[in-house]
Amino acid sequence: MKITRIEAIPYAIPYLKPLKFASGAVHVAEHILVRVHGEDGLYGEAEAPPRPFTYGETQAGIKAVIEGIFAPQITGLNVLEREKIQARINRTVGNPCAKGALDIALWDLAGKLLNQQATTLLGGYTDRLRVSHMIGFDDPAKMVDVAQSFVEQYGITTFKVKVGRTPFQLDVAVCRALRAHFGDKVDLYIDGNRGWSASDSARALRAMEDLDLLFAEELNPADDVMGRRWLVKQAKIPFFADESVSRPAEVVRELLDGSATAISIKTARTGFTQSQRVLFLSESLGVENYIGNQIDGQLGTMASLVFGSAYQATSGRAAELSNFLDMSDDLLTEPLQIAGGEMVIRPGAGLGVTVDEDKLSRYRLGR
Known part of the structure; x- marks a missing residue:
């Protein structure tokens, strides 16, 4: 199955109270939902949590590097060509959370393709x-x-x-x-x-x-x-x-x-x-x-x-x-x-979980 399209969707969900630690504090989960689409309508999903005070990544930066750099490099590849995908995205230094979420979404998609749990x-x-x-x-x-x-x-x-x-x-x-x-x-x-x-x-x-x-x-x-x-x-x-x-x-x-x-x-x-x-x-x-x-x-x-x-x-x-x-x-x-x-672990192929589209629409930032 070939990768046909990749989305990086920003969203924000408040915390019940700030989480405080030595390197910073988190008040709102300003994350990115990564969706890797394949043929036949299948797609895999993952979450990228930016931590600018730890890795230097921001929500806007993760969206930009996934859609602007990684997507053009790997769209058209087979979802199971893991080493080729890793080689291409690792040409770009840093961006660990962007790379991590993209990889997990690919494993989720592979599990759905093969009808197997990712674990x-x-x-x-x-x-x-x-x-x-x-x-x-x-x-x-x-x-x-x-x-x-x-x-x-x-x-x-x-x-x-x-x-x-x-x-x-x-x-x-x-x-x-x-x-x-x-x-x-x-x-x-x-x-x-x-x-x-x-x-x-x-x-x-x-x-x-x-x-x-x-x-x-x-x-x-x-x-x-x-x-x-x-x-x-x-x-x-x-x-x-x-x-x-x-x-x-x-x-x-x-x-x-x-x-x-x-x-x-x-x-x-x-x-x-x-x-x-x-x-x-x-x-x-x-x-x-x-x-x-x-x-x-x-x-x-x-x-x-x-x-x-x-x-x-x-x-x-x-x-x-x-x-x-x-x-x-x-x-x-x-x-x-x-x-x-x-x-x-949840039963079901891939990660075994499903995103609620109504909630994603509620918390999504921009269009």
């Missing part, structure tokens, strides 16, 4: 993942209340705690409050979004040594090369690279430089094809992964679930699949569900 085409290891929830900045008592509500309503027992504020003692207090409230009934890990210096990160980790944290993520900038190596070398828990590994080559760099001991995979920035390469590289080196979240909507969240459930290596840890619950609405005809702390 089966990828690997088909399991049909579900445990869910981790990300808690944004607030005072300790409010962050404890948020976690308690997710335990009670959804059965979630793993939480990413956003840290990186100055002074760092406030974030230490949050982690202590969470551990004091839940005891050993929940798992906690921290994400600094590059907000601390290497020295403050080291002090914060020492201050939390008794809290049994699973791991730490991007506490200080990877560009602080010597400081990051110094910090990771002394860390007593795994140190995950996240925004510093937007492509496989950066994974190699971070691991060989001693700037990380484990790697976060986000399908929003590496799609399925490049995420496979990150995963297989990590497996061959004995490096752990987990499935992260780019504050995705439900379409992006399903992509994360589809990829993470496809492989044994990514199904061992809880995946970040719940932040769509912070949005005031979404685009899918059937909203995703979390029960007993898990999310389950």
Whole structure:
């Protein structure tokens, strides 16, 4: 089946409350719906969430690069010519979320063409993942209340705690409050979004040594090369690279430089094809992964679930699949569900979800 047309549709859905972290804050989901059309009326879909404070991409920029550069390069190719498609779009540097969404939409279309679930085409290891929830900045008592509500309503027992504020003692207090409230009934890990210096990160980790944290993520900038190596070398828990590994080559760099001991995979920035390469590289080196979240909507969240459930290596840890619950609405005809702390793959070809055209029309920007 040949690719006949590609759309990049901007839309905006407000969050129920701002999500705050060290590198910025998100008030509205200003995302792009990517549609790759094939012959016989079939099309695949994916979600591109711009994060200008992380990758430099904007909503307008993603639309422009997909429609103005990538679409002319790959229209007319067979949807299954994955390597040829990757070679053409990778002539353009950067633009990870634009490339990631385009790739996922192609996998969705391939699944529909072959009448197979995308997760089966990828690997088909399991049909579900445990869910981790990300808690944004607030005072300790409010962050404890948020976690308690997710335990009670959804059965979630793993939480990413956003840290990186100055002074760092406030974030230490949050982690202590969470551990004091839940005891050993929940798992906690921290994400600094590059907000601390290497020295403050080291002090914060020492201050939390008794809290049994699973791991730490991007506490200080990877560009602080010597400081990051110094910090990771002394860390007593795994140190995950996240925004510093937007492509496989950066994974190699971070691991060989001693700037990380484990790697976060986000399908929003590496799609399925490049995420496979990150995963297989990590497996061959004995490096752990987990499935992260780019504050995705439900379409992006399903992509994360589809990829993470496809492989044994990514199904061992809880995946970040719940932040769509912070949005005031979404685009899918059937909203995703979390029960007993898990999310389950949907039946149906491709990603197994359908966009509600009325909702897309309501939230669409421009025409």
